[in-house]
Amino acid sequence: MEVAYRFAGFEESPCSCVEALDGAGRDVERLHLVADPRPAPTTMRLETSGV
Numbered sequence: 001m002e003v004a005y006r007f008a009g010f011e012e013s014p015c016s017c018v019e020a021l022d023g024a025g026r027d028v029e030r031l032h033l034v035a036d037p038r039p040a041p042t043t044m045r046l047e048t049s050g051v
Contacts, residue, residue: 002029009033 010031017032 002031005031009038 010033012029013032013034015032
C-alpha cells in the first residue's frame with residue numbers, strides 16, 4: 001500500500017501538523033500530500049452531453 005501512496009504523490013516531509021502531535025505515534029509513518037495543480041491525465045477524456 002505504501003507504494004501506491006507514494007505513486008499518488010504522498011511523501012514524508014516535515015510539517016507543522018506532525019510537530020503538533022507532541023510525540024504521539026512516533027512509531028507510525030506519516031505521509032503527506034501537498035495539494036498543488038497537476039497536469040491533466042493523458043490516459044482518459046471526459047465528455048458531457050450538456051444535459
